Amino acid sequence: MKNYYSKYTPFLFLIPAMLILLLFFFIPFVESFILSFKSYDHSLYNPTWVGLANYQALLGSKEFWQVLWNTVLFMVVAVPILVVLPIIIAVLLSQNLRGITIYRVISYIPVIISIVVAGIAFKWLYNYDGLLNYLISFIGIPKVEWLTNPDIAIYSVIILTIWKGLGYYAMIYLGALATAPKELYESCDIDGASVFRKHLAITIPHLMPTISLVAVISSISAMKVFVEIYVMTQGGPMNSTKTIVYYIYQRAFENLDIGLASACGIILLIITMGLSMANLKYFEQQNQIG
Amino acid sequence: MKSKNLLMHICLIILAIVSLLPFIWLVSTALKSSSENIFAYPPELIPRHFTLENFFGVWKQIPFVAYIYNSLIVAFFTIILNLIFSSLAAYPLARMEFKGKNFVFFAILSTIMVPFQVIMIPIYLMVLKLNLVDSVSDFNGFLGLILPFAVNAFGIFLMRQSYMGIPKEMDEAAIMDGCNAFELWYKVLLPMSKPALATLAIFTFVGCWGEFLWPSIVLSKQTMFTLPVGINHLQGVFSSNWRYISAGAVISTVPILIFFLSLQKYFIAGQNQGGLKN
Numbered sequence: 001m002k003n004y005y006s007k008y009t010p011f012l013f014l015i016p017a018m019l020i021l022l023l024f025f026f027i028p029f030v031e032s033f034i035l036s037f038k039s040y041d042h043s044l045y046n047p048t049w050v051g052l053a054n055y056q057a058l059l060g061s062k063e064f065w066q067v068l069w070n071t072v073l074f075m076v077v078a079v080p081i082l083v084v085l086p087i088i089i090a091v092l093l094s095q096n097l098r099g100i101t102i103y104r105v106i107s108y109i110p111v112i113i114s115i116v117v118a119g120i121a122f123k124w125l126y127n128y129d130g131l132l133n134y135l136i137s138f139i140g141i142p143k144v145e146w147l148t149n150p151d152i153a154i155y156s157v158i159i160l161t162i163w164k165g166l167g168y169y170a171m172i173y174l175g176a177l178a179t180a181p182k183e184l185y186e187s188c189d190i191d192g193a194s195v196f197r198k199h200l201a202i203t204i205p206h207l208m209p210t211i212s213l214v215a216v217i218s219s220i221s222a223m224k225v226f227v228e229i230y231v232m233t234q235g236g237p238m239n240s241t242k243t244i245v246y247y248i249y250q251r252a253f254e255n256l257d258i259g260l261a262s263a264c265g266i267i268l269l270i271i272t273m274g275l276s277m278a279n280l281k282y283f284e285q286q287n288q289i290g
Numbered sequence: 291m292k293s294k295n296l297l298m299h300i301c302l303i304i305l306a307i308v309s310l311l312p313f314i315w316l317v318s319t320a321l322k323s324s325s326e327n328i329f330a331y332p333p334e335l336i337p338r339h340f341t342l343e344n345f346f347g348v349w350k351q352i353p354f355v356a357y358i359y360n361s362l363i364v365a366f367f368t369i370i371l372n373l374i375f376s377s378l379a380a381y382p383l384a385r386m387e388f389k390g391k392n393f394v395f396f397a398i399l400s401t402i403m404v405p406f407q408v409i410m411i412p413i414y415l416m417v418l419k420l421n422l423v424d425s426v427s428d429f430n431g432f433l434g435l436i437l438p439f440a441v442n443a444f445g446i447f448l449m450r451q452s453y454m455g456i457p458k459e460m461d462e463a464a465i466m467d468g469c470n471a472f473e474l475w476y477k478v479l480l481p482m483s484k485p486a487l488a489t490l491a492i493f494t495f496v497g498c499w500g501e502f503l504w505p506s507i508v509l510s511k512q513t514m515f516t517l518p519v520g521i522n523h524l525q526g527v528f529s530s531n532w533r534y535i536s537a538g539a540v541i542s543t544v545p546i547l548i549f550f551l552s553l554q555k556y557f558i559a560g561q562n563q564g565g566l567k568n
Contacts (some may be wrong), residue, residue, distance in 0.1 A: 004465045004470060004471055004474070005468075005470075005471040007389070008388070009382070009471050010382030010386045010388040010391070011388075013378045013379060013381050013382045013471075013475070014373070014378075014379050014394060015376040016326070016375045016441075016528065017376065017378065017379035017398075017441045017446060018379070018394070018397075019510055020375065020437065020438075020440045020441045021397075021398065021401060021441060023416060023420075023437075024398075024413055024437065024438040024440075025401050025404075025409065027412070027416065028409040028412035028413045028415075028416055029404060029408075029409050029412075029416070031416075032408060032409050032411065032412050035411060035412060035415075058437060061364065066487060076540060086527070089305060090414060092298060092301055092305065093302075095298055097295060097298060097299065097302070100302075101558070103302045103305065103306060104308060104338035104558045105558060106306045107305055107306065107309050108550075108554070108557055108558060109309055109310065109313070109550070110309050110374055111549075111557075112546055112547070113313065113495065113541065113543055113546070113547075113559070114499070114500045114502075114504055114517070114518050114521070114546065115366075115500060115502065116378050116517075116518040116521050116522045117313075117316075117521060117539045117542060117543050118312065118467075119522075120316070120522075120524075120525065120535060120536075121313055121315065121316045121519070121539065122312055122534065122538045123311035124312075124315065124316065124319065124532055124535075125311075125312050125315055125328070129329050129330075129331040129333070130333060131311075131333045131335075132313050134331065134332050134333050149307075150296040150377055163308070163309075163312070166308065166309075171557070171558065174427060174558075180396070195294075214447065222408050223405070224405050226407070226503055227502045229501065229527075230502075230506075230522070231522055245407045245468050246409075247492035248407065248410075249503070249507075252410075252411050252414075253414075258411055261411055262412075265407065265408040265409070265411065266408070266409065268408055269405070269408045272405055272408075273403070276402070276404070276405075277291075277403065279402070279403075280399065280402055280403055283399075283402060283447075284399075
């Protein structure tokens with residue numbers, strides 16, 4: 001094919017997107033490092049260079065370590081459930097049953113509902129004299145202070161995150177199940193294997209790449225959890241639900257401590273780095289890059 | 291076989307109840323009249339006196355129309371810009387050879403690795419520097435909400451994938467007919483990428499419609515609130531008036547619910563696949 005474009009043509013097409021990325025990604029990205037070495041304590045317009053002082057302040061602050069612990073706890077509890085439970089849901093949703101489309105649609109509604117509305121709904125559900133405490137009383141569990149007990153509040157937020165994520169990850173698994181080797185299931189049927197064994201022997205190995213993908217993306221989103229907490233607990237009680245992003249938000253936009261917040265952002269970047277690289281690898285495989 | 295299907299149906303019904311219960315409880319509370327104690331224990335799921343007064347009450351006090359209008363403006367232009375910028379940028383990456391291609395390619399890819407939350411502070415400073423805030427004008431405020439999300443790597447790669455699936459012979463035929471590079475993009479590649487454009491539009495809409503963190507950082511005027519910011523604001527306005535809060539939350543969910551139900555085949559995987567045999 002003869003050349004129908006000059007050497008400048010590609011850049012004409014790239015300019016709009018690259019300009020946006022430059023202004024709202026690359027420059028801010030570089031600046032996020034610079035900001036983390038500055039202090040805005042004395043003036044918002046004349047920051048002073050303080051070197052590693054923000055990082056030292058962070059690592060020496062008890063609140064930061066609690067925030068980090070809360071975030072890790074959030075991830076460690078939420079991710080395994082978000083990896084495993086949607087597999088079961090996807091297998092259920094993949095059955096040829098009457099009305100299966102309706103079940104699929106309903107199970108996706110939590111994903112589509114705004115996280116703010118979901119937060120409000122759960123706050124109301126978690127009310128001390130509310131519906132949830134009434135429902136658990138049937139299985140003999142006494143009333144729980146879902147959002148006011150510092151030992152419990154973070155799990156209540158995790159429950160919301162799980163509720164909202166199940167449908168999303170189930171759809172990812174459902175997509176992968178569509179390519180499951182049907183002949184294997186049939187030969188299993190002939191051998192008379194149980195449903196459970198069948199899935200253990202065929203479904204799980206088939207889903208393995210998807211399982212690790214879900215583990216990576218659910219871990220990344222757990223590291224970034226924010227809105228649930230903003231809407232339901234504001235980080236309380238007693239900082240028990242304050243996570244990294246909430247802390248950054250509060251430091252930067254409520255206390256105007258931009259330097260410290262930026263340092264915390266860099267730490268978040270470092271922590272998520274490994275996860276993001278894994279994520280990128282899946283993305284590359286999918287897009288046949290190279 | 292029958293009993294196994296029954297068991298499956300029971301599991302699926304439980305799943306459906308769990309998925310819907312928090313929302314049903316909101317609807318129930320919103321429908322209860324002021325003569326009813328919404329804090330009654332045991333709670334009552336079915337209102338004794340159905341009423342729509344909470345919906346009218348909250349509608350009168352909260353500028354929902356403005357919130358929905360703001361959210362629609364932001365979503366509409368974010369989608370349009372994403373469609374244009376992504377489909378433009380993807381074209382040379384899919385079809386042309388040029389110096390620095392690899393560099394551009396990996397520069398775009400690298401944006402996936404950095405969470406928005408890490409760079410939201412400098413982005414905010416950038417938006418301030420460019421005067422894209424609602425204290426300057428509503429128009430600037432909208433620009434500040436839209437431009438940082440006007441393009442993203444996923445959109446570019448989605449479009450690139452779509453172009454790469456179009457046979458190169460199509461390009462050759464178009465060039466024989468005298469098309470230049472722009473016409474080739476506009477007349478051949480773009481029309482053949484409608485499914486990818488639709489997917490990109492739908493997922494940009496959903497992401498944009500639910501976005502809370504960024505608007506809550508940049509917005510200062512209540513008249514500029516998008517729906518999620520406005521709904522969160524309800525909690526402060528009505529403190530413990532859960533009838534109004536619930537009614538407001540339900541109202542705000544109607545648009546996205548209609549959107550989802552009418553386009554559900556784009557969201558639900560494997561719509562056309564035969565189910566697994568069991």
